[in-house]
Amino acid sequence: MATALAENVVADDKTDGVSGVRSGGRPLALLLVITGAAGLVASWVITFDKFKLLEDPDFIPACSMNPVVSCGNIMKSDQASVFGFPNPMLGLAAYAVVICVGTGLLAGARYRRWFWLGLNAGTLFGVGFCTWLQYQSLYHINSLCLWCCLAWAATIVMFCYVTVHNIEHRFLPAPAGLRGALREFHWAPPVLWIGGIGILVLIRWWDFWIS
Numbered sequence: 001m002a003t004a005l006a007e008n009v010v011a012d013d014k015t016d017g018v019s020g021v022r023s024g025g026r027p028l029a030l031l032l033v034i035t036g037a038a039g040l041v042a043s044w045v046i047t048f049d050k051f052k053l054l055e056d057p058d059f060i061p062a063c064s065m066n067p068v069v070s071c072g073n074i075m076k077s078d079q080a081s082v083f084g085f086p087n088p089m090l091g092l093a094a095y096a097v098v099i100c101v102g103t104g105l106l107a108g109a110r111y112r113r114w115f116w117l118g119l120n121a122g123t124l125f126g127v128g129f130c131t132w133l134q135y136q137s138l139y140h141i142n143s144l145c146l147w148c149c150l151a152w153a154a155t156i157v158m159f160c161y162v163t164v165h166n167i168e169h170r171f172l173p174a175p176a177g178l179r180g181a182l183r184e185f186h187w188a189p190p191v192l193w194i195g196g197i198g199i200l201v202l203i204r205w206w207d208f209w210i211s
Contacts, residue, residue, distance in 0.1 A: 025105075031161055032102030035154040036095045042151040043091030050075050050086045063146045068205050073143035079136045087133070091151060094126060098158060113171050120166050123159035130155050134197060138204050153194055160190040 049061040053075055063071040074080055080087055101111075101119060111119075130152045137144060164186045166172040167179055182189075202209065 028161060028165055029102045029105030032098050032105070032158060035158040036098030036102060038154040039091055039095035039151045039158075040099065042147040042154070043088040043095060046071070046075070046088040046145070046147050047086055047092060050080070050088065068142075068144055068208050069146060070143040071145040071147065074137065074141055074145040074148060077136075077141045079133065079141060088151075094122065095151075095154075097122070116162070116166050116169075116171050120159075120162050120172070123155065123162050126155045127159040134200075138200060144201065152197070156193050157190045160193070161186070164189075 049059075049063075049071065052059045053061070053072065059072075061071040061075070063069065064073075075086075083090065104111075133148065134152060137148065163172070164182050167174045167182055170179075
């Protein structure tokens with residue numbers, strides 16, 4: 001089912017004939033709802049555990065399994081509140097917006113070019129912020145949070161497919177060859193991206209994994 005969904009995200013799109021107004025198609029709508037929901041759940045759990053940690057400094061989150069997979073270490077770091085409040089609170093709002101966009105598409109909404117570009121900019125900010133957090137997690141905090149990893153993966157997938165959608169419909173300029181390649185291999189960017197992160201995690205704690 002997931003494979004069929006991904007294969008049709010690019011192909012299934014509709015227009016009402018008004019210049020610059022498009023729906024995203026049902027597959028893209030479902031993808032936005034699913035990835036938005038995944039990010040929202042992750043953000044909610046991390047926020048809940050963060051409040052528990054503030055109430056009780058000795059509280060140990062359920063996802064703190066060992067020295068490497070330790071959500072508690074992440075939550076106690078300065079990077080966990082880079083804007084002056086817990087990062088997942090930003091996710092609660094941002095992923096909720098993505099779900100709203102997806103459900104709007106499922107209901108038949110059609111958005112103009114500026115809206116799609118705005119959504120692309122928002123997901124670009126999200127994936128950039130996630131990349132910074134990944135670097136901090138691997139090389140400065142020296143711990144991983146499984147819920148954070150879920151949010152990272154969800155953000156990468158939604159960014160990739162919103163970008164593919166915008167390139168496909170020429171909301172973003174791109175040569176014909178790139179449009180054709182993305183139409184055929186739209187699955188490759190998110191798979192390679194997430195796979196690359198997995199390899200970095202494996203290398204970073206290689207001694208721990210094999211011990």
